[in-house]
Amino acid sequence: MTDYGEHLLLDKPRKTSSHFRVWVTLVVPFAAILFQVYVPLFFQYLSYLELPLLVTVYFSLMRRQPVAGTFIGAGIGLVQDSLSHQPLGMFGIVKTLVGYFAGNVSMRFEVDNPVLRFILGFFFFFFHQFFYWVLMQALLGQQLGFDLAQTLMVGMLNALVALPLFHFLDKLKETG
Amino acid sequence: MEFPISRYRNLTVLLLVILAQLLLLGYQVKSNQDVRLIRVWAVQAVTPLARLLEAGRSNTVGMLENYFLLVGVRGKNRQLEAELGKLKLENQYLKTELATADRARALNAFQSRSPSRTIAARIIGTGSSGNAKVVFVDRGSTSGVMRGMAVITPDGIVGKVLAAYPTASQVMLITDSSFAAGVISQKNFVHGTLKGQGHSTCLVDYVQNEEKVDPGELFFTSGDDRVFPKGLPVGAANVVRAGKTFKEIYIVPSGFQGGLEEVLIVVEGVHQQLPSVQASPQAVSMLPPPPADPQAEADTARPAATPSLSTDADRMREQYKRIGEAQGHVFGGTGSRPPDFNVKPAAQKPGPPSISLPKPAEETPQNPANATPPAGRPPAQP
Numbered sequence A: 001m002t003d004y005g006e007h008l009l010l011d012k013p014r015k016t017s018s019h020f021r022v023w024v025t026l027v028v029p030f031a032a033i034l035f036q037v038y039v040p041l042f043f044q045y046l047s048y049l050e051l052p053l054l055v056t057v058y059f060s061l062m063r064r065q066p067v068a069g070t071f072i073g074a075g076i077g078l079v080q081d082s083l084s085h086q087p088l089g090m091f092g093i094v095k096t097l098v099g100y101f102a103g104n105v106s107m108r109f110e111v112d113n114p115v116l117r118f119i120l121g122f123f124f125f126f127f128h129q130f131f132y133w134v135l136m137q138a139l140l141g142q143q144l145g146f147d148l149a150q151t152l153m154v155g156m157l158n159a160l161v162a163l164p165l166f167h168f169l170d171k172l173k174e175t176g
Numbered sequence B: 001m002e003f004p005i006s007r008y009r010n011l012t013v014l015l016l017v018i019l020a021q022l023l024l025l026g027y028q029v030k031s032n033q034d035v036r037l038i039r040v041w042a043v044q045a046v047t048p049l050a051r052l053l054e055a056g057r058s059n060t061v062g063m064l065e066n067y068f069l070l071v072g073v074r075g076k077n078r079q080l081e082a083e084l085g086k087l088k089l090e091n092q093y094l095k096t097e098l099a100t101a102d103r104a105r106a107l108n109a110f111q112s113r114s115p116s117r118t119i120a121a122r123i124i125g126t127g128s129s130g131n132a133k134v135v136f137v138d139r140g141s142t143s144g145v146m147r148g149m150a151v152i153t154p155d156g157i158v159g160k161v162l163a164a165y166p167t168a169s170q171v172m173l174i175t176d177s178s179f180a181a182g183v184i185s186q187k188n189f190v191h192g193t194l195k196g197q198g199h200s201t202c203l204v205d206y207v208q209n210e211e212k213v214d215p216g217e218l219f220f221t222s223g224d225d226r227v228f229p230k231g232l233p234v235g236a237a238n239v240v241r242a243g244k245t246f247k248e249i250y251i252v253p254s255g256f257q258g259g260l261e262e263v264l265i266v267v268e269g270v271h272q273q274l275p276s277v278q279a280s281p282q283a284v285s286m287l288p289p290p291p292a293d294p295q296a297e298a299d300t301a302r303p304a305a306t307p308s309l310s311t312d313a314d315r316m317r318e319q320y321k322r323i324g325e326a327q328g329h330v331f332g333g334t335g336s337r338p339p340d341f342n343v344k345p346a347a348q349k350p351g352p353p354s355i356s357l358p359k360p361a362e363e364t365p366q367n368p369a370n371a372t373p374p375a376g377r378p379p380a381q382p
Helices: A003-008 A022-041 A044-048 A051-063 A066-082 A090-108 A114-139 A148-170 B009-031 B036-076 B081-113 B294-304 B312-326
Strands: B117-126 B134-137 B150-153 B156-164 B169-173 B180-185 B191-196 B202-205 B218-221 B233-241 B248-253 B262-268
Touching: A022 A044, A022 A051, A022 A066, A022 B036, A022 B117, A044 A148, A051 A066, A051 A090, A051 A114, A051 A148, A066 A090, A066 B009, A066 B036, A090 A114, A090 B009, A114 A148, B036 B081, B036 B117, B036 B134, B081 B117, B081 B262, B156 B248, B180 B233, B202 B233
Parallel strands: B156 B233
Antiparallel strands: B117 B134, B117 B262, B134 B169, B150 B156, B150 B262, B156 B169, B180 B191, B180 B218, B191 B202, B202 B248, B218 B233, B233 B248
């Protein structure tokens, strides 16, 4: 294995988990949900931006604990559920899984790398959309369409947005 | 000794959290009840902020517009800057006021005209799910809004209230894929079910292929769904084609035409009759009448004396009548001899145009009914 590979793929986490102030962990997810509720009213094309998902991925990656990721995902997902007209738990379950897997990934990889962040942003968006679609069919029996090409394209856009967003959120980390 | 549960702590927590949410989900689906408390908390937390943001946005946009307006004026004339800026500011303000007043007047006019009791509401947010077409309005249960109430604009129906919270309500738009409402067509009175498609057009389903629906025909609410009062406009049929079992009718909702900012929530609905079909306002192109033909004019001058003789049959009937009268025959009476139609009438009055009957005495001595007609004419029947 090359040095770069060893640097990326670690047996044990090299870094400890990042810490955030309490207000950051509350305000940022809340702002992401508010963005999704309010901004598409004026800019409809921004409805494709899944900021609550990106925030879930970021906090789960930074906490580097699958349990923390699980709870972060469940919390954000349930709030998102309560603002939709679906039964509570649909976004909750999907984001719980996203948080858990993101937490697991962060234990193995160096997640400060922008390339890896882009790939993870894209992967988790696709996973989120696909699993949500599966749950809608399996649990609620709703026949929704799944446009693969559109999902892939929107996934790329979300991954692109994830880079500056994660960079901005890095500034809110507690230092020392 | 290490317990397996502590060894697989992460996985156990994950499974427990998912199980809890599955149970929550199962409870809601099974009992068809909502976990209202969580939703109330979330909506109460989000909608006041959305309202604040909306107020901030409108103020900021107004300020920015005014700023750029003032910069332009300053460049032109420094001396008149203050006065001009003030006027522009006032103008802008009045324009905004006027636009707001126009919208409010339109809503008020509709409210006073409509027999249903409605309350005006403003849209302050959209739903959090990308696929769902859901919006939040700033009127809630404290204003008398209840779940299932119809939401309309003067142009047409918009949706129905999905949930009413104290300060806000969630409205499902008619374009949502799970929306359905009863509709009826204006001209042919065809009943159907309006279904949202998740995009800008809606489908009218369950209309038999044999039923007649014209493209462009308007659809109105039928009142069958007990949500929308009968007689509210829904939209015009955009695409009408035969399907496998039912007709495929796609309509463009008319309620969204002016954009969605203010809506009316129908608190007490009153059914109305469908408006009658009006004649098409489209102008029809018509050519001018053809130029007068001297020959045709000469022909038409004669029947002017007896305007009732407009066809060949009329003229023949008149001729036979004259022959019969000359021989003392009473048509429709009894006892008189049948007239001999081969005999020429004594005096031909100028008037009705003569039709080219064969000359019976000279060439064909048979009954005129058997006479050979001239080329291009059917055999004459007395």
